[in-house]
Amino acid sequence: MSEFKDPKNFAKTQFNFCWVIALRAEAIPIIEAFKMKILDNQSLFPIYANETTGHALIISGIGSIKSAAAATFLKNYLQIKNYTAWINLGIAGFSRDPIGDIYQAVKVVSKESGAVFFPGLRLSKLLPAETLVTVSKPESKYNEPVLYDMEAAGFCELVPSFSCNELTYVIKIVSDTANSSSTLITKNLVRDLIEKQLSKISAVLGQIEILVQEEKRRLSLPDEVEDFEKNFRFTETSKHQFREIYRKWKIMFPTKRLDPSEFLNSQPKDIILQLEKEILINAENWNAL
Amino acid sequence: MIETIFFEEQISNHPTTERIRKALPRSTWVPIERYQELFNKRHQNFKLQKKNPALILAKKHENFVLPVPSGFGMDSHKNFYFSHMYNCLYDCKYCFLQGLYSSANFVLFVNYEDFFHSISEKIAEYKGKSLTFFSGYDCDSLAFDKLSGFADHALTFFETFPNVELELRTKSIAINSLLQRKPLDNCIVAFSLSPSEIAKSMDSKAPNINRRINAIKQLAETGWKIGLRFDPLIYTSNWKNLYSSLFEEILNGLNPSMLHSISYGPLRFPKKMYKKAASLHPEQKLFAFPMEETKGIVSYGKKIETEMHDFLKSELNKYTSENKIFQCTI
Structure with missing residues (x-):
């Protein structure tokens, strides 16, 4: 008790x-x-x-x-x-x-x-x-x-x-x-x-x-996000941006997982840019349905 | 069935209220002072409310008729819109209403007569000019018609102004009130359409595309002028094929003389509305696309918009003359 x-x-x-x-x-x-x-x-x-x-x-x-x-x-x-x-x-x-x-x-x-x-x-x-x-x-x-x-x-x-x-x-x-x-x-x-x-x-x-x-x-925030964030120094603003871009990234790549080891020594802005880049590459053949 | 009806006490004896009361005797009727006390409350959850919206019967006091924003795309001298209702029976994922209003409850302004009085004033003010009045901007013009009876009132009114156009914009197949009367030359029944696969994924609760096309053909055959509205255009991997097939399906077999106009417009949201819509549907693929933001407007961006515009224009030109095709840019 x-x-x-x-x-x-x-x-x-x-x-x-x-x-x-x-x-x-x-x-x-x-x-x-x-x-x-x-x-x-x-x-x-x-x-x-x-x-x-x-x-x-x-x-x-x-x-x-x-x-x-x-x-x-x-x-x-x-x-x-x-x-x-x-x-x-x-x-x-x-x-x-x-x-x-x-x-x-x-x-x-x-x-x-x-x-x-x-x-x-x-x-x-x-x-x-x-x-x-x-x-x-x-x-x-x-x-x-x-x-x-x-x-x-x-x-x-x-x-x-x-x-x-x-x-x-x-x-x-x-x-x-x-x-x-x-x-x-x-x-x-x-x-x-x-x-x-x-x-x-x-x-x-x-x-x-x-x-x-x-x-x-x-x-609810997926555990993956919370675990990932612990590895980097997100400010409140960058955390917000990251979560928004993560949401889109996860819809585009539902089976992928975010692995902190792929972003060693990265700053939050680099992580966000990387996810944005992956989304953009995928967007051309994007199936919205 | 609508389970709960909130009604402003000032319109409790209005004929429209009484008619709805007779139609829905088993619903719970709750008196209120003004619709805003319910509709504009903070901390409402549009998505949850959409599961079981209440109907609010109210009286509109001002701003019955408003000029349409520039870029709306029709070529009348002056275009106006009016909204006898806020919100819609359907739950389309791209709908701007979910970003515009904090409530998903339906507001029906029962004092139709005041709308028509205000429209009469506009007609008098612009005497001799070509005018179009659009219904269905903040709602669907026909979806609620069985209960509201609005279309019948509007058509009776516009019958007396043959030089002024009325557009009823809809996704509904509730067309009985139209079929039961002689077609009006100055009324355009404008259907919002998307390719079947897109509608299936995004136009929740709306009639499927085949049923809408049947309604279009039925109306055209009985002499009603038809508008086709491809708005918003949705970008997806095989969009060219999807839209081409849709055009073929609708326009082949549709008497060209009954086609009043075709308009199309890209998917666009004011930034605030986009954020709200995306937060309501975080799982929706529609809100995963890397949209661009320019001057507070979120869109697919100029490159995609131009590509879609060029393709649609050339496809639609195969079926009808250029002067019937309009691009909506708002």
Whole structure:
């Protein structure tokens, strides 16, 4: 466990899903379903993770600001990559019965600031879509035909910048309505409501994982590049140029490998020029299809 | 089917909105204030969004009709374009829209009447001059027509201005709205085409070339004027054979009197758009070619462009007169 706690050890870990959840009672069914273990309960926010299942989870506490802060903390602590999906899951009030129904929030409005967000790719085949209003005090009137929570707006304000808006999801389970007061909510009820939706949540994750894998393929740097770069003194600019030219070179010569020994005593600019030259020679008979 | 429709509350009772609501009763309808709050958001992922785009119904308030940039290639006195829609059903790898917009969601401006009012004003302003209005610059003119019903409105409007041309540019084979009415002499249905092998590799989700050629022939046979648009030209090892075969396939058997014009243009991107498109499709061979950059424009370079231009011009001259052939350089 102690080795796992050192954030440096997470640089190579691939977490596909990061959960930001306000309450422990909401988090437990997810922690158990994906076999997560606590990493650090001495930190600002408790963090759970399982490297094998690719899930990490942070308990943020109640409120928009805490949700944004916790997400940021988790991202930095585990050095989360830019292809990871982020999910804010929790209970919500709603104007309609029954409690226990699950929704994807496709429009999130901050009641306080008026800011509007449209998180995620629509998953309408799996979850009905709803508008959600994030409030700073618990809602008891349910006047509008919308969901009410206390975190999503803060989460949506920040999290799309970690990966992208299409990998940012807000999923809510109805816990209280005009006919079922929020005063009746207990830890056991919350746990029960979420547990009953786990199969649907799993189906949703299956869809999101397809997007994660696609982004991972698009954004990941081949090991060959990282290994190669270690042998030379690339500046940030030349590294950027090298990677761009490498991308083209690899498409043109998919079976070739970059061998540092072929570039002994070369400067980054010489390497870039060499790759450019090879591409140019091949371009004349280039099959673009 | 489109699963989610965001609509500006100000147009919730517009006849076009109501028609679409009837056509898509099971979709989720979400009210919004202005389309930009959704369409222009930062950190959107065009490629992922393209998997399941939402439809945004909005009202356009200004800039209904714009002059086309110089180099567009047609010989009217003045050319204008208008976009009743942003984005396209198709997912062509070379499309500049992926570099232009941060969102892949479709925006449909439902207030067609305001477009036509603005076009009327332009016609009045340039009374007596030859004018062409292009539709399909920021979208495909017909691909969405079953839902939007735009073509029918546009044709009804342009029917009253027989001296002014309308070009509907498309890759779509949704031509029923055209076939169901009498052809308009002043409407050109312009099809974007590439050789079959190129289209198969790059025109994702678009009808294949054979189906487009069938649609062209069907329209021509019923009296619609046809435009052929070979834009962008794609450079690949046997491009001469590919383009020659394509020309033969389309132009043999096409009544020459129904051919309004042919235009072609090289593959070109503003640098920023090229970078964005390449970053969305890093695995695409199209973006592996050593392109050249001149004055902020990324292209195959003068040598290849000239070679392609010379070849195409001489090939196309075999089928039609020079005055029907145009080169687009933007």
